[in-house]
Amino acid sequence: MGLSSLFTKEIAIDLGTANTVILHNDKIVVNEPSIIAIKKSTRQLVAVGKLALMMQGRVHEDMQTIRPLKDGVIADFQHTEMMLKEFIKMAGTRGFIIPPALKMVICIPSGITEVEERAVRDSAEQAGAKDVRMIYEPMAAAIGIGLDIMSPDGNMVIDIGGGTSEVAVLALGGVVTRKSSKTAGDEFNENIIDYMRRKHNIAIGDTTAERIKINVGSAIEDLENPPEDYEVKGRDLVQGVPMAVKVNYREIAAALDHSISEIEQSVISALESTPPESSADIYNNGIYLAGGGALLRGLDKRISKLTGLQVHVADNPLMAVARGTGIALKNFDKFPFLIK
Ligand SMILES: Nc1ncnc2c1ncn2[C@@H]1O[C@H](COP(=O)(O)OP(=O)(O)O)[C@@H](O)[C@H]1O
Ligand SMILES: [Mg+2]
Incomplete structure (x- = not known):
């Protein structure tokens, strides 16, 4: 352990539309649904995460549950910030004599606008971050699955979360093709x-x-x-x-048939706009499925039938993005694709 680790705490955050996962030293320190409950009259925070989820659909007049990232984007800046701050607090600062400087990598949807990106960064800084980098979700998913994203060999990853499904082809440390849909x-x-x-x-x-x-x-x-x-x-x-x-x-x-057809449309359209060399790679490598939606029974089979390609479901698909974000944190100054 270096001296700097006495004063700096490093965390990786998968800020998902359905679940937020925070890793510290490769361990899951937060794994909570991305939801908060507030008191309507005072706008004060009542609960966050699992506790707030339990209240969903059962609240009384003066209470409201909010999923601030519901539609795959930062639908509600103010409450995203409130939630992120609480989760970072939950990640803890035990073992530190003075509050540590936080160094973090945050995973964000690839369809995010610049304004939303700024909002995530501001929230992180508000919550004590000193050094923040961001990574796009399909990249993090691919790293978490164990794919070599720096190689020229192209790979297709489909990440089906709560609010968005992202289909991306990755090669040479970048996104070659990307389609995002709100069907998830x-x-x-x-x-x-x-x-x-x-x-x-x-x-x-x-x-x-x-x-x-x-x-x-x-x-x-x-x-x-x-x-x-x-x-x-x-x-x-x-x-x-x-x-x-x-x-x-x-x-x-x-x-679910109609919604799944919509995801299939994104897959087809991503394949159609993939350059031929990467297409050949995908033919060899198949398609990788991540995100909670990958757990839907028969989805791998259905996509395999549609494309004629092999479809692999990530081990523990709900954790692939967080794992990848954790690996990005370890390569903070090495991975060229992290967003400063
Ligand atoms: N066994 C399952 N079958 C189908 N969907 C699932 C299953 N488990 C979780 N999900 C869904 O996965 C989504 C959450 O996945 P996740 O990757 O955490 O999303 P996000 O990255 O948007 O937070 C939710 O919509 C949840 O309902
Ligand atoms: Mg996700």
């Missing part, structure tokens, strides 16, 4: 809510939709290892009383 995990949940309302006359909230997706979510209607039917509880739209109904994965596959 949040939209899947909305599809499920709509479906349950239309087909089963039942009103459900976001939290229940998320559980349905995890328990019986699927991208295809012919799974080899189908999950058991899942009992959904909510409010009967006709009688107004609580009710329960069973759903199977085929129904959810049908409900």
